[in-house]
Amino acid sequence: MTQSAISAVAQTWITHDPDPDTAAELSACDPDELARRFNNPLTFGTAGLRGPVRGGPDAMNMAVVLRTTWAVAQVLKDQLAHDSTGFIPSETQVVVGRDARHRSDEFALAAAEVLAAQGFQVLLMLAAVPTPVVAFAVRHRSATAGIQITASHNPPADNGYKVFGKGGMQIISPTDREIEAAVARAPHADEIPRATVQTGGLKEIRHYLERAAHVRHTTGSLRVALTPLHGVGGEFALDALAMAGFDDVYVVESQFAPDPDFPTVAFPNPEEPGATDALLTLAAKASADVAIALDPDADRCAVGIPTADGWRMLSGDETGWLLGDYILSQVEPGPVSEATVVASTVVSSRMLAEIAAAHGAHHAETLTGFKWLARAGGPGTTLAYAYEEAIGHCVDPAAVRDKDGISAAIAFCDLVVALRDQGRTVQDALDGLALRHGVHVTGAVSRPVEDAEAAMSRLRTTPPAELAGFPVSVEDLLHRPGEQRTDALILTGGDERTTVRVVVRPSGTEPKLKSYTEVRCAPTDDLTMARARANTLNDELATAAALF
Known part of the structure; x- marks a missing residue:
């Protein structure tokens, strides 16, 4: 938009901002700052909307929450209209929760009130709750959707808006794009109807x-x-x-x-x-x-x-190996294990696939994010466990179809007791996995770039010829079909004893390239030497990735 167009849009926004503080903040912004805030409104990323708590469409504030929730309501009603049952207000529920970040309570109440005014039955959690509680409640109550006001582990200045669909799974395209399109046609924030709601949720x-x-x-x-x-x-x-x-x-x-x-x-x-x-x-x-x-x-x-x-501290991958192996050890071998699926993301370690094969189960690889992991598997299969290297673990998919730190903590404590009863430690269990499946060492490198899209284009055009001394082959995930398509490259190399792997993708929230490294050394009785070699090679991968 031109400077004059931005000024006109900003003035209209300010006039209709229901929060006098953010309205005053925007009024004090110079034209350049207004351009920054109004040119790039928040969009749904890997885990919903996230941004700093301040005025403008590129941030988390009351106006954004009201207009986004109005849009969510329209998309939900459109989807329900195409269902066999249609939109029946008395039977259509939405769960709304929040964490304890700045203004989370105000934002959650506003979202609940907008949904109620649109005819939904709303369960507004009576207190700040973990995100998996909302995912559980949506699934447990067979609700149409859930909204959690949270920015997870972002910096203190941020907040966010996460949407769960049926089954308590995070939304995917085209739903997220439909919500963004509905936001663009939403009424002015101060004109969006709101209705009184009651809090609850103790039973859930x-x-x-x-x-x-x-x-x-x-x-x-x-x-x-x-x-x-x-x-x-x-x-x-x-x-x-x-x-x-x-x-x-x-x-x-x-x-x-x-x-x-x-x-x-x-x-x-x-x-x-x-x-x-x-x-x-x-x-x-x-x-x-x-x-x-x-x-x-x-x-x-x-x-x-x-x-x-x-x-x-264990890495997310180490915890993933241990929990995956432990959960699969409890699955009955034969037809049950053959119908069992465990899942990890494309940027996570490859060891879970080997663990699954050893237990007679199947492994699924998904794109980054639990919105994809939660959907792993297919007809006739049961998802038993899913994890991503960023310490996200789903240990009870039948109850919480998303990552859940609390149930994962209990599952890991259970594993520690089981190992102790066998006279073993967690390190013994890691050693056992390495003896069976080879030593795997993983890491991650983030490199700031001015233009992530341009940096990925350069890497596609001139990928490295070798990594850690091994010739490299390249898989471009932009060439994958359907939901497996994404902006990422997988670089692999190795020989009969060693495999090196680097996955490179642009950050979804910052101007950075993110690289995920892994070295696998074939099974050997000399774990000390294998780990030393794997760590050395992984350091070489990290050095190379820092230059991509």
Whole structure:
């Protein structure tokens, strides 16, 4: 848009902004700042809308929430109109929840009121809840949709808007694009009708906790160190762990209460350096058996274990291997296992596929994000487990068809007890997997770029001829059919003993190229030497990826 067009659109927005604070903020912006805010409205990315809490269509604010929710309502009604039952207001439910970020309570209430005015029966959660509670409630109540106000592990200044469809699965195209198109024709924010709603959800929360506790199979005590990283998962995790029989839990007190400013961490993501330092210190001091870190909306779970060299956090892939192997070990061999599917994403480790084959099950590879993982498998199959390397784990797909940090934490504690009963440790289990399936070492590299699309184009035109000394073959995922098509490249090389792999894709939220590396060395009894070689080669992959 031209400067004058932007000015006209901005003035109309300001005039109809229902929040006087953001209206005043926009009125004080210079033309360049207004251009930045109005040229690029928020769109649905891998996990919904996310942006800073401030004025304008490129951010999270009351006007954006109202107009987006109006659009969601129109798309849902259009979809229901094409169903055999049609749109029956008394039977059409939507669940609305929120985390504890800045203004999450206001945004959730506004979304619920808009949906109610559009004729939906709305369950507005009475308090801040983990994201998997909303996904569970949608599935448990056979609701039409769910909305969770959350920015997960984004910085404190951000908030977001996540939409679940039927079955409690995150929406995919064309639904997300249809919502964006409806936003473009939405009424002015202050003209969108709202109706009074009542809060509830205690029954759904209780059922969620009971179901999360149900993933346990062993008996016996375990000492757990826990941090929710200032998010909403603390009390929920304690309750679920206690229901599962894990009541010897030490918590990081300074990080236990929800706090939208996340004062003790530079970045509220368990994967970030330093984020779990307080947890590991507590785990060592308390002589814990396992350490658990949840992200702020408790849909992700990071695990720490004691080793001969002190405590360390597992990677998302390591946790994925362990949980995948443990869950598949409980599946009956034969026809049941042959109809069982486990899933991981294209940027995750390849080991889960080997683990699945060893158990007589199937492995599915999906695009990045749980909106794809939740749909893995096909007719006649049962999804038993799914994970992504970014510490997202779905251990009970029949109940929560999304990542769930709390049930994953219980499943991992259950695994630790099962190993202890066998006289083994988590490190022993990792060694056992490496002996059977080879040593796998993974990593990730992010490189800032001015233009991610141009950088991907250059890499497609002139890919590296070799990686870590091996000739490289290239698969371009833009050439894959249908839902498997995405903007990513897979670079692979190796010989009969070693495989190297790098997946490169543009970030969906920042001007960056993200590269995911993996080295596999064939099974050997000398794990020390194999790991040293794999780490050396992975370092070489990381060095090369930093130059893409």
